[in-house]
Amino acid sequence: MNERQTEYFRRKLQAWREELLDEGRSTIMGLQDSSRNIPDIADRASEETDRALELRTRDRQRKLVAKIDQALRRIDNGEYGYCEVTGEPISLKRLDARPIATLSLEAQERHERSEKVHRDD
Structure with missing residues (x-):
């Protein structure tokens, strides 16, 4: 991977990271603002469900960050762009689709097949 490509992925990752952090900050502000007392039990349950879903989403995004x-x-x-298992370069197409990829497509497929075999036991 050349310098230009590396810089492209650095910027893409940094922009993605910033977007996730901004969403997280807005969620925190929204949760702080919505600490109101809702008298109707069905409305309160609905709001609690929405909050739980939002927090689960933010937890996934925290792991993504x-x-x-x-x-x-x-x-x-x-070390970016090289498979952790084989040491071979990860295709640019795969990295563009999933910039956090650590495995080549072939290594990922092998990993998923082995997971499926172990899960079926």
């Missing part, structure tokens, strides 16, 4: 940070560290270390 950690993976983005790892990808950015791999860029800094010169």
Whole structure:
């Protein structure tokens, strides 16, 4: 991967990270603002369900931010774009679709097949 491509992925990851952090901040503000007392039990239950879903989504995004940070560290270390299993380059098309990928498509498929075999036991 050349410098231009590396910089493209660095910017893409940084923009994605910032977008997720902004969404997280808006969620926190929204949860703080919506701490109102709702008298109707059905409305209160609906709001609690919405809050729980929002918090689960934010937790997934928090984990995604950690993976983005790892990808950015791999860029800094010169390890970005190489499969952790085979050491072979990950295709640019795959990285563009999933910039946090750590496995080549072939290694990912093998991993998923082995997971399925172990899950079926």
